[in-house]
Amino acid sequence: MKSFITSSGVALCGLVTSVLTAVGVVLVQNLTGFNLFTLSFWVVLPVGAFLVGFAAASGYFFGSLYFHKKPGLLLLLQMVLIAAFTQLLIYYMEYSTLILDDGTKASEYIAFGQYLDLSLTKAHYRIGRSAQHDMGEAGSFGYWMAFFQFIGFMLGGVSVYVFLSGRPICQACDKYFRPLGKKIKSFGSTDDLAAYYDVLYTHPVVSEPFSQMIRSEYKVKTEKGSFNLTETLHGCPQCKAQMIEHSVQVFNGQDWKDIDQLKRQVSMPETVNLVSVFKA
Ligand SMILES: [Zn+2]
Known part of the structure; x- marks a missing residue:
C-alpha cells in the first residue's frame, strides 16, 4: 500500500511537470511562432523534444527524492505512458488554440484526428544553412518525425532516470x-x-x-x-x-x-x- 502511494505520488509529480511543460511549449509557440518540441538538427535529430522531455521528467526526479522511491521498471513504464500523453496533449492544445486567418477557431471546422493527420503530413521540414532547402510536404514521413520526437522526448526522461540512479542511498534504511x-x-x-x-x-x-x-x-x-x-x-x-x-x-x-x-x-x-x- 505504502509502495502504491509513493509510486502514485512520484507519477503525479511527473504528470504535473509534464502538463506544465506542454502548456509552456504551446504558449511559446502561440506567442512567438517558435515550436521547441519539433526543433531538430539535420531534420531527424529531435533536440527540442529531448529538452522538452528533460523538463517534463524533472517532476519524477524531485518526486522520487521526496518520496524516497528508487528508480525501477514501474517508474520507466509511467514515464513512457506520461510522455505519450504529454505529446498528445501538446498536439491537442495546438489544435484547440489554433486561430485561422479569418479569426475563427480551427477546431470549429475539423476534428482533432483530421487536424493531427494534416499537421503531421503537411508540415514542411527545411535543411541546410539558414534552412533554405524546403523538402516539401512531409507526407507519411511526418509520422516518422513524430515518432523520432517521441523517442527524443523519452530520452530526455531517461537522462533524468539515469541521474536519479546515481544518487547515493543509505543501504540500511533504503x-x-x-x-x-x-x-x-x-x-x-x-x-x-x-x-x-x-x-x-x-x-x-x-x-x-x-x-x-x-x-x-x-x-x-x-x-x-x-x-x-x-x-x-x-x-x-x-x-x-x-x-x-x-x-x-x-x-x-x-x-x-x-x-x-x-x-x-x-x-x-x-x-x-x-x-x-x-x-x-
Ligand atoms: Zn539510514
Missing part, C-alpha cells in the same frame, strides 16, 4: 541521502591532489587533523591540468548516519572531465557528526 554540506577544493597538480586525497583518511575521522584538512581552503587558478575535488557530506534522513562523497574533475584546457576512478563514498561511523566541520 532512503536517499540528503546533502548536509559541501566543500570544493582545487589543486594545481596530481601531487597536490594526492597530498590531500590520499592523506585525508589516514587520520581518524573524529581527529582534529581530519577536521582541519576538510576546513582548509585549497584554491588554485584554473588552467590545463588543474583538479577540482567536490566533497559532499550526506546524511540519512532516518538513521542520521553520515557519508562523505568525493568526486574529482580535471580541466583539459577546454572543459572539466570527471575522473570516475577517484569517485568514492566513505561511510562515517555511527554518532559521528561532521556538519559543523563542513559549515565552517
